[in-house]
Amino acid sequence: MQIELIDTFLDLCETQSFNQTAERLGITQSTVSGRIKTLERIVGVRLFLRSRSGTALTTEGLRFEPHARSLRHDWVTALNAARDTAMTGVTIRIGLQHDLVGLEIKRLIGRLRDILPDTAFLFEADYSGQICADLVSGQQDIAVLYSPIIQPDLHFETLGEVHYVMVSSESDSLEEIDKQSYILANYSASFAHAHAALLPEFRHVSLSIGQNAAMVDLLTSLSGSAYVLAHSAQALVASGICQIVQDAPAISQPVFVGMNVRNRHRAAYRKLTRALHDQYGAETSAPRVRTKASHV
Known part of the structure; x- marks a missing residue:
């Protein structure tokens, strides 16, 4: 069986749209339809129902999906094992x-x-x-x-858990932090929710960064305030670039x-x-x- 058939099936399970799957896989919609028809012919059952409201898995398709995931995982694992010939173990x-x-x-x-x-x-x-x-x-x-x-x-x-703390090149007091130079960290969805709940006044800023290393580089080259990992905060303080904002809450x-x-x-x-x-x-x-x- 061609692994492209399984990849197309699993992508269509997620998108429930032949057109969207075609765009995601970089192929035509007719190719998607052809692959699904070929797969259905191989397994001997209909896997999808198409209607004006969209595309949905049949009962047989729902039963086939977890096995298709296992097939794809086993295929990639086999490829990885075959390509590890230069390594021992x-x-x-x-x-x-x-x-x-x-x-x-x-x-x-x-x-x-x-x-x-x-x-x-x-x-x-x-x-x-x-x-x-x-x-x-x-x-x-x-x-x-x-x-x-x-x-x-x-x-x-x-x-x-790890911890992020606020540092600043301007002040060690939250009240004195300039919101215009504040850089909003966006390290994860949970971090963003915690930040919004703890510091709602710092939500609307002009610059946001999603990676700790990039944030440290930015604070090093520019003045400002932001949350960084605790060990990065220690390094910034030790180098004299920033100071800890003492009354800003740590975010876990x-x-x-x-x-x-x-x-x-x-x-x-x-x-x-x-x-x-x-x-x-x-x-x-x-x-x-x-x-x-x-x-x-």
């Missing part, structure tokens, strides 16, 4: 939320090598939406992310691990999950970031 592909790349990743790599010494690790940094898509397709095996997208193929667990960001549901009970994945709990579970209390005048 097994390769595990790990998706990592952008902001977590600089958070003691050396310690994490050392821990993973200790528990799975015959395994090669491939880290890929991205945002949560793409990470979840890669987990579903099998492009990644396990991931650490901020915003899980619940899907029948995926299993998520809470690891712990939950961290999750995600994987295909079929892997959740496998020994190697349980070892990986325990290591990730050790890595991110310690970040549970509110951070203490030293100010310039602090001697503790």
